[in-house]
Amino acid sequence: MTNPRPRVAIAGMSIESSTFSPHRSGWEAFTLRRGDDLVRHYPFLADGAPLRDAAEWTGVLQARSLPGGAVPADVYESVRDEIVATLTAQQAEHGPYDGLLLDIHGAMTVVGRDDAESDLAAAVRAAVGPGTLISTTMDLHGNVPRELAQASDLITCYRMAPHEDAWETRERAAANLLDRLRAGGAPKKAWLQVPVLLPGEKTSTRIEPAASIYADVTRVAELPGVLDAALWVGYAWADEPSCRAAVVVTGDDEEVIVREAEQLARQYWDARDDFAFVAPAAPYDECVATALASDARPYFLSDSGDNPTAGGAGDVTWTLARLLAEPAFARPVEEGGRTAIYASLPDAEAARSVAASFAAGGAGAAVDVEAGARVDDGPHGPVRLTGVVEHVSEGDPDAGIVAVVRVGGLRVILTERRKPYHLERDFTVLGLDPRGTDVVVVKIGYLEPELYDMAADWMLMLTPGGVDQDLLRLGHHRLTVPTHPFHAFDAEPKLRAELL
Incomplete structure (x- = not known):
């Protein structure tokens, strides 16, 4: 008899890493969780919680670290390869997974590599195949290059800075995944990057303009035809081409998600000079x-x-x-x-x-x-x-x-x-x-x-x-040109969303 509950794996690697720090985040920096230990780490998957019994959850591997310096390549590749090998072995024994919760930060830098999370997401996608829905949950200070958004069927991030909604966001990512497994598969995604890169201390949702902009993210997420809306500030202390703000709106109404993604991006761009430090x-x-x-x-x-x-x-x-x-x-x-x-x-x-x-x-x-x-x-x-x-x-x-x-x-x-x-x-x-x-x-x-x-x-x-906090004295030289406030703009950016 087929089990009616979907089978969902949990995996990921989470760290925010500055390329301007000489620190290196090796194995000693990471806490590794696997199996039931990983499943129990999520409060919304505790015994008796509604989501706990809504699926068969399998903890693969999640490596989590306090923010720090770049991750040595061998550490990252070992984590990635174990995730891929475990997923491959489990599916060979039990069949394909219905869904996967990918728990990452979005600002991981790996020595000698750009866009490490895109590489991880692509490896996970290759391991589970196109039939498994992947729901990616992130920090709002992460970066979202096209490749990362493309590899994810659903993708979301925090809406508060400080991140008082961190567990709420992960729960939303899991709930959205289960909802789509029940009701219709992968939604459409309207994605675009905004050529702005600011520190979190200037984009706190405690004050304007971020308070109003993120309130609008919530409004968009509640519209008919929309499943979720997310706005990433990006990570200001890494020097990679993908470091900039981004918007993704997911749902089934293509006209609505494109319109609202572009509207959120325009709000953020228009407010770029209004962001100020959260305190004197x-x-x-x-x-x-x-x-x-x-x-x-x-x-x-x-x-x-x-x-x-x-x-x-x-x-x-x-x-x-x-x-x-x-x-x-x-x-x-x-x-x-x-x-x-x-x-x-x-x-x-x-x-x-x-x-x-x-x-x-x-x-x-x-x-x-x-x-x-x-x-x-x-x-x-x-x-x-x-x-x-x-x-x-x-x-x-x-x-x-x-x-x-x-x-x-x-x-x-x-x-x-x-x-x-x-x-x-x-x-x-x-x-x-x-x-x-x-x-x-x-x-x-x-x-x-x-x-x-x-x-x-x-x-x-x-x-x-x-x-x-003085970004201009750090010496970024690999950002995509132009990015505010590092470069001058010859014209207003087009801010057109792409359907993925």
Whole structure:
């Protein structure tokens, strides 16, 4: 007897990787999930969830990493080849899959290769054949070259930045896939790229014009004859020809999806000069002076140039070196100084050294350690942390060893491995009180929701690094010409959608 439920595979590889960072995202950067472990990773596929019982889900392989530098070719090719080999073997044993959920980011750079996700999608398509529906789910900071859109039957991305709808988007991609398996196969796709490339900190949906544009994406998705609508900002910190904004509207009414795709693209193009930073943005000196002069506590400063969640190496010390030299933080509070937290600086050797001092002398043990700039020493070399260790913990699933070193009124979080600090508990588990601290400096772009809610005020600090917000000083030279704001335009772009 034939099982009435469709058979759906899950596979993918997800990372956002800056070509301007010397960091390399090798095997140590990736979490690999297979089989039931991969299926259970998706909350909407938990036991008892409606989508869980709507299909037979098979986890093939999904490799996921914190953003970082480019992926070595052998790492990417091993993941791709395992996905292809597993799909081929499973289909030889059980027959073709009805559908496949392809979970990617869209901004993966592989050393020596352009458009890695297009290569992955093409390999997956070749493995499953034309009869399997592929639904691709992506980050809105990904790139969508024609080849990627062509290889996918359905394709969608987040509609919020920060990405509070990440799981909702994956669920939508899965639900759309099941809907089309029940009701009519692959829809049409209206695809076009928009010659604009901006950083996420200028395109946050918290503010205009992105707030209104993405509200319109939702409106389009709900029109009769439309299945889904998606608008990608693109990834600004890679230097590849595909890096630019893109629109895809999927559905069965060709006239509607083409019209609406072009209308969304036109909105985005027309607003290109209206996008602004999501918060007041300024160089280091102005940001620190403003924070110290303000009565708002805690005052958050975003060390944006080395944001590990955008692809920065995470160990750039340019900002920390200046904080260590700030008179307000050099003095202990009892001597009239101010308090600050710096989150964070990865350096395995330094973290182990501080942990050894803590083991020998406990909290308050003196430390004198050189740290940082082991990977990205372009903006500044290592810094010297001369102070006392207040806390050490081991076994953090992301950071490994975590130490808190106090230098005057400044507490530096030193980690064995890169880790973003997005949650209040990331600080409190270390004995730190961010709410009671004068200035909290985090390596991030726009503040994630918990930090945003915690901050009495904040600024985006324009600092150097692999994800520098000043795109023009990074040196892109491989973008498709013309792309705003890198090139002048002789005429308005045509912005005509192609039916795929």
